[in-house]
Amino acid sequence: MAESNPVQVTLSDDGIKIINAQNTANNAASGVANLNDPNLMSVIEKQTQVSQFAGLTSQYNVILNRSKEDNISTNDLTTAYTNLNTFMSSILTDTTKASDVDRDTYKSLTDAYNTALSNVQNALNDSFNTDIDNMQSSVAVASQAASSAGIIASQAAITGDNASQVASQAASAANQASADYTALSAGVKDGSVIHITTKTAIDSAVIGTAEIADAAITDAKIGNISANHLTAGSIDFNTIAGKNINASNITTGTMSTDRLNVGKLSALSANLGDVTAGSLKGVNIVANTFSTPNGSFTTDSNGAVVASNLTIKGVTNLVYNAALLGGSGSSIPGWTIGGNGYYSNATLHDGVPSVGWNNSTGSGAWDCFAQTKLYPLNGLTGQSYSASVWFIEYGSDTSLNYSFVLAFFDSNRNRISDKFIIRTWNGIGSAQPWRYITINNAVSPSNAVYVGLQFWSHNGTGHALFSSPMLTQTAQSTGYQPDTGNIINAGQVILGNDGTLTTTYTGITQDSDSYYNAWTLKNGTLSIGQGYITSTATGNRVVSNVAQTASTVQGTITAAYLKFTEPDIPARTYLDATHFTVSSDKQSDIVTIDRTGVSLKNDAALYGPVLDWSGDGVQSQNLIMGLSPHTINTTTKHEIAFEIGRGDTGDYANIHVWSVVTASQLSKKKEVSPYSDNGTVVANTSLATYRYNQDDNTDIMHVGPIIDDTNANKEWFIRPEIVSTSGELGGAEIDLPASIFYGWSAIKALQRENESLQIRLRKLEIEEGA
Numbered sequence: 173m174a175e176s177n178p179v180q181v182t183l184s185d186d187g188i189k190i191i192n193a194q195n196t197a198n199n200a201a202s203g204v205a206n207l208n209d210p211n212l213m214s215v216i217e218k219q220t221q222v223s224q225f226a227g228l229t230s231q232y233n234v235i236l237n238r239s240k241e242d243n244i245s246t247n248d249l250t251t252a253y254t255n256l257n258t259f260m261s262s263i264l265t266d267t268t269k270a271s272d273v274d275r276d277t278y279k280s281l282t283d284a285y286n287t288a289l290s291n292v293q294n295a296l297n298d299s300f301n302t303d304i305d306n307m308q309s310s311v312a313v314a315s316q317a318a319s320s321a322g323i324i325a326s327q328a329a330i331t332g333d334n335a336s337q338v339a340s341q342a343a344s345a346a347n348q349a350s351a352d353y354t355a356l357s358a359g360v361k362d363g364s365v366i367h368i369t370t371k372t373a374i375d376s377a378v379i380g381t382a383e384i385a386d387a388a389i390t391d392a393k394i395g396n397i398s399a400n401h402l403t404a405g406s407i408d409f410n411t412i413a414g415k416n417i418n419a420s421n422i423t424t425g426t427m428s429t430d431r432l433n434v435g436k437l438s439a440l441s442a443n444l445g446d447v448t449a450g451s452l453k454g455v456n457i458v459a460n461t462f463s464t465p466n467g468s469f470t471t472d473s474n475g476a477v478v479a480s481n482l483t484i485k486g487v488t489n490l491v492y493n494a495a496l497l498g499g500s501g502s503s504i505p506g507w508t509i510g511g512n513g514y515y516s517n518a519t520l521h522d523g524v525p526s527v528g529w530n531n532s533t534g535s536g537a538w539d540c541f542a543q544t545k546l547y548p549l550n551g552l553t554g555q556s557y558s559a560s561v562w563f564i565e566y567g568s569d570t571s572l573n574y575s576f577v578l579a580f581f582d583s584n585r586n587r588i589s590d591k592f593i594i595r596t597w598n599g600i601g602s603a604q605p606w607r608y609i610t611i612n613n614a615v616s617p618s619n620a621v622y623v624g625l626q627f628w629s630h631n632g633t634g635h636a637l638f639s640s641p642m643l644t645q646t647a648q649s650t651g652y653q654p655d656t657g658n659i660i661n662a663g664q665v666i667l668g669n670d671g672t673l674t675t676t677y678t679g680i681t682q683d684s685d686s687y688y689n690a691w692t693l694k695n696g697t698l699s700i701g702q703g704y705i706t707s708t709a710t711g712n713r714v715v716s717n718v719a720q721t722a723s724t725v726q727g728t729i730t731a732a733y734l735k736f737t738e739p740d741i742p743a744r745t746y747l748d749a750t751h752f753t754v755s756s757d758k759q760s761d762i763v764t765i766d767r768t769g770v771s772l773k774n775d776a777a778l779y780g781p782v783l784d785w786s787g788d789g790v791q792s793q794n795l796i797m798g799l800s801p802h803t804i805n806t807t808t809k810h811e812i813a814f815e816i817g818r819g820d821t822g823d824y825a826n827i828h829v830w831s832v833v834t835a836s837q838l839s840k841k842k843e844v845s846p847y848s849d850n851g852t853v854v855a856n857t858s859l860a861t862y863r864y865n866q867d868d869n870t871d872i873m874h875v876g877p878i879i880d881d882t883n884a885n886k887e888w889f890i891r892p893e894i895v896s897t898s899g900e901l902g903g904a905e906i907d908l909p910a911s912i913f914y915g916w917s918a919i920k921a922l923q924r925e926n927e928s929l930q931i932r933l934r935k936l937e938i939e940e941g942a
Contacts, residue, residue, distance in 0.1 A: 213273040223566050223635050227519035242299040249288040256281045489655040490643040492545035496525040506545040513541030521562045521639035532633035539629045546622035553618050556647040559611040561638050568599025568634025575628035578611045580620035591617040599634045610649040673698040689715045704730040834909055851918030853891040
């Protein structure tokens with residue numbers, strides 16, 4: 173066996189380049205395969221998931237803090253988040269290469285988290301409603317305040333009683349002093365002076381009031397006097413200050429409120445009955461019932477409200493579908509999403525989804541990635557509008573600009589270039605919390621027809637989202653409200669006893685196109701009755717540059733039919749379960765569609781064919797299709813022509829079929845006799861090549877006989893035997909079957925002539941051979 177020696181192979185530079193190119197192609201193919209493999213999470217998907225999961229984590233932390241404040245359990249939510257976080261962390265550890273992923277597990281963990289999140293959000297909403305109910309404590313607190321006022325009044329009365337006792341004690345002491353003076357005066361001479369330098373007992377009644385000078389006894393000369401000795405009729409509290417008065421003995425009728433100083437109204441606990449006050453400020457009122465003095469507004473214990481004139485006012489959000497309901501991917505109902513904008517229900521602001529942008533505009537380029545549905549102004553120009561939105565940054569180039577625009581648009585829905593207000597800010601390289609963006613006092617110009625909001629990015633790469641857009645007809649921006657209709661005013665919508673619903677709101681602007689000329693309606697009413705709804709209005713429109721005005725435009729919907737009445741003319745349209753009827757301004761012009769077909773009566777028949785499918789086929793004028801299977805029948809002896817265009821254009825269409833069959837049964841023929849000629853018909857007919865007038869140079873050349881209907885001195889000749897003489901175009905068309913069979917006859921004549929010549933030739937050959 174021969175020994176094989178190792179061989180060294182040296183690759184040229186071109187060979188190495190070829191190998192490197194192949195490796196690059198193999199890697200690219202592998203990357204595409206990774207993108208298409210459902211069991212792999214690609215690098216692009218990983219990078220997207222990193223930002224989205226960061227938003228989910230931010231949302232989870234906010235919900236966790238709010239739940240803790242309201243003592244709401246988050247055990248299930250925490251477990252679901254932990255499981256999802258563990259799963260995602262193992263996948264997103266390396267974002268530079270694709271990884272295996274169990275899509276079923278990923279979906280189940282995501283669903284578990286969304287379910288737990290929804291439960292906690294519902295609990296938060298219930299907690300909020302409970303707080304609202306607790307705010308109804310107002311009236312009970314006011315009642316307690318009034319009761320406490322009564323207690324203070326009682327305490328003041330007791331103070332008066334104690335002061336009266338003190339005065340009685342002072343009077344008793346004075347009487348005792350008078351008695352002592354009397355006793356003393358009995359033992360001395362009048363006018364004598366007694367100087368006592370030691371303890372002395374003075375007999376009773378020696379010193380009387382006459383012996384005591386007025387105001388001779390000062391405060392310093394009187395010690396403790398028992399109130400039991402005070403017998404005065406009244407005491408002036410302007411000269412007596414009482415402390416620690418026992419309120420249980422106060423029996424006064426009224427007290428001045430400016431004398432009350434109570435730290436907490438809860439200190440007043442008595443039932444005061446009716447309390448009259450000027451105003452209560454900064455209190456919560458909780459009451460079993462509530463009413464105004466004249467009964468114009470009342471609430472009962474069941475929460476029923478009766479008001480003689482109730483107005484509930486708020487601001488209307490003019491952003492259609494501000495809550496982004498029904499959004500998915502790059503589609504949000506009512507919005508225009510472009511430039512890589514997308515819907516996100518992973519990043520929420522107070523439960524409201526977001527419009528996001530995560531891409532690059534390119535250098536110096538502008539990208540309008542979202543626009544709200546344009547709101548019609550209905551001629552209200554010169555009005556102030558404001559807007560607001562919440563914005564969250566997930567990391568963007570500092571050169572990138574985000575813009576929030578309140579713009580006005582003309583009748584062609586083009587933005588009016590110099591009549592908009594824009595708020596612009598730079599991107600930040602790291603994730604940031606939610607921030608509030610506002611636009612105030614944007615005044616609609618005279619040529620404005622619509623108003624709307626736009627969201628732009630410019631000059632860079634970034635990732636951010638917008639939530640809770642608000643557009644109002646106010647000079648100052650307001651907090652977010654969904655566009656579900658938040659103004660109820662009994663003076664603007666009236667439902668009469670006859671079922672008529674009227675409103676002061678202006679009509680809805682409709683779009684016209686080449687098929688429909690919309691009415692501008694005003695002074696409309698909507699009548700609602702048993703089984704019907706009728707809308708009536710005045711209006712105007714323009715059809716083919718001709719203005720039309722209507723004093724009455726009416727539409728009726730009933731349980732049986734739908735009816736439209738044209739303005740100021742007897743024309744009407746009916747649509748019900750059995751037929752559809754349209755009439756013009758002439759009562760006799762009626763088109764009806766029912767189960768039997770389409771019927772045109774009187775003058776209407778001039779404007780279109782009659783279709784009738786009540787028989788075995790569909791009939792249009794004198795043409796029936798399907799009278800028997802696979803047939804087209806004419807009820808007259810007229811030919812059936814296939815022409816291009818509408819009506820008798822004379823521009824015939826080509827018919828493409830596999831074969832053409834003509835009837836030739838003897839039973840269908842009469843006056844039958846043998847025919848033979850010497851090819852005279854064919855020999856005396858000119859043939860030519862030609863194109864039809866509607867053909868161009870790309871169409872094929874035709875060949876055939878020519879019917880010369882142009883020249884007086886005929887240049888082209890044709891035998892009459894192959895010219896059709898029947899129908900509306902008799903004499904102007906070729907009878908194709910006749911042409912074929914006259915040609916057949918000529919071939920037979922040539923065949924006979926050929927046979928005769930062959931016989932003669934054979935005879936000559938025999939004669940020469942002999």
